[in-house]
Amino acid sequence: MAKRALISVSDKTGIASFSSNLTQLGWEIISTGGTKKTLDEAGIKTLAIEEVTDFPEMMDGRVKTLHPLIHGGLLGRRDIPEHLEAMTAHNIQPIDLVVVNLYPFKETLLAGGSYDEMIEKIDIGGPSMLRSAAKNHAFVTVLTDPSDYEKVLIELSKNGETTLETRKALAAKVFRHTASYDALIAQYLGNQIGEKDPESTTLTYGVNQRLRYGENPQQGAVFYQTALPTSYSIAEAKQLNGKVLSFNNIRDADAAIKIARDFTEKPTVVALKHMNPCGIGTADSIEKAWDYAYEADSVSIFGGIVVLNREVDAATAEKMHPIFLEIIIAPSYSEEALKILTTKKKNLRILQLDFSQAEASKKEMEYTGVLGGLLVQQQDVIEENPENWTVATQTQASTQQFEALKFAWKAVKFVKANGIIVTNEHQTLGVGPGQTNRVGSVKIALEAAATHGNLTENGAVLASDAFFPFADNIDEIAKAGITAIIQPGGSIRDQEVIDACDKYGIAMIFTNVRHFRH
Structure with missing residues (x-):
């Protein structure tokens, strides 16, 4: 009895050539719908699914492969007598190779498909056949990627069958493929109802680039990108x-x-x-x-x-x-x-x-891996209105100072905490990033800013990503010639810091928003 292959693909790349080679090796091909039409037009003999199941395709193709004569042929173990007896009793012929790729859910989504279109692009029979075949990979070869066709043909030509190692690898690839497919559907349906913080998260990424190494040569690394590409990335x-x-x-x-x-x-x-x-x-x-x-x-x-x-x-x-x-x-x-x-x-x-x-890129969530887990948060893209800021000191900021403070506040958000930045209205002058105390960050920023000359004449202002816990920083800031400060406020010692600014005639603005960046 000839070995059977079941072929049903949305992506028809290389399928005619692959199928032709199979038939030359003596395989019998079962096919469905558009795939059968493609193979028929290429002059490749195939069996329609109805000829195997003796059951008509119906409901716009929703029901065609979900049948015991198909899944029994995929799932029946050839090494268990009871399985073989059941297959014989019910006229179930083994299917030894499956080639399936799924409805184009992702492609339809990227093309702006409507909700109804997206629902119709959720494949049911395809994943079922793939999972059945992959589960029974001890006996069944399963393909979902055209790039694997050649490898399988070579093994079939040489040995009449694929190796167990190959079948294991292909089965693992199938489950990654169906998991990714389902993850995208889960994300889409969750987004439709604005779901927040679901009980589990389903993320899917594809390889963008295999890297030579990670942060250091001893670290392996891969660059993955989101299944739905972000243009500004x-x-x-x-x-x-x-x-x-x-x-x-x-x-x-x-x-x-x-x-x-x-x-x-x-x-x-x-x-x-x-x-x-x-x-x-x-x-x-x-x-x-x-x-x-x-x-x-x-x-x-x-x-x-x-x-x-x-x-x-x-x-x-x-x-x-x-x-x-x-x-x-x-x-x-x-x-x-x-x-x-x-x-x-x-x-x-x-x-x-x-x-x-x-x-549009601001809508993405941020993911940070930790040992044994994943932290998920919104990006720090809050829309701030300077009209809502509070002048905490008696000294008011001039128009020029206020423009410089807006620039500084926008810039300090991207400095690693404890973050301090010195700027004027058009240029950063000194950056104090990532110190374990704010005093150290202030000193670094002021030392760098001092290389630009007199800071008072340069219209220099200073921004802090979080509140000043003590007034000691203000002494250093005043000594350097800074005339205005912007910071979130919120410390129990805010009044001490305000008093110190008033002592030196420094204007200080509270934003009531902090921008820690770890």
Whole structure:
């Protein structure tokens, strides 16, 4: 008796060639619907599913393969006499190979399918056949990916059957595939009702890139991206030049584009190093914004990542070209700019990113892995209205100071806690990131800012990502020439800090929102 294969695919890539080879090896093929039509047109002899089940396909194809003569042929164990006796008694012929891929749920969703269309794209028979075949992989070969066709054909040609090792690997792949498929459906249906914090979370990602290593050479790593691509993401950025991105490149680039996403009103350049901004500049032109970002910290930018939120022109490219940068990211590049940046810079990673979708990316949740678990939170994308801020001191902020404070508050959100930043209205001057106490962060930020000259003359202000627990910081800040401070407030010692500011004539604004970033 010829071995039987059941073939029913939505993705028909390579299926005619695969099926033709099977028939040449003496296999009998059972097929359904559109797949059967494709194979018939290719001149490949097939059995219709109805010829096997003696039961008509019905309900718009919803019921066709859910039948004992199909699933018995898939699930029956060939090494158990009782199974074989039952198969003989009920005229169930073994099915030794299954080729199935599922209704295009993801593709329909990406195409903007309606709710009714999405429901119709939930495959039932396909996953059932795949799971039955994969469960019985001791005897059944199951395929869901056209890239595996050739390997299976080679083994069948050589040995008449596949190896157990191959069948195990293919079975594992099937369950990953159906799990991913179901996860996407679960997410979609949950989103339809606005479900929050479900009892379990179902996430699915696909391989974007297999990395040489992780943070360090001894750490293996893979870059996965969401099943439904996020346009404003490093995973979707188009690389125009340079080496393949590394693990650290990807993390830093992700942090950098999140900062740039918050600066939309004017041309802005963000320079980042090790997950912290080392320079942010905003101006009326992208060239001038680059000047500000570079001058903010011309030492730390070396080997850093730069994001520009406007097209890179030739003048800006000329200024960036002499500097060693790991990555440049922008919405577009003029032809001349791209030529300048790539000249003698074969390793410089140049990425083009769709900035028009930046706002939509804020809706994604943030996931952080911990040993034995996963932390899930909303992104820190709260919309703040400066009109709701409170001037806590007797000293009022001038118009220029207030503009600088708005810029500083937007920037400090991206500095690792304890985070302190010194800026004027268009440029960061000093960044104090990630110290174990706020005094240390203040000192680092002030020391860096001092390299820019007289801070009072520069219109320098200071922002803190969380409240000042003690007034001792204010003495250092005043001594440095800072004339205005913005911070969340909320400490039991707020009054001491306010009094210290009033003593020095420093304006202080409370935002009532903190921005810890660990």
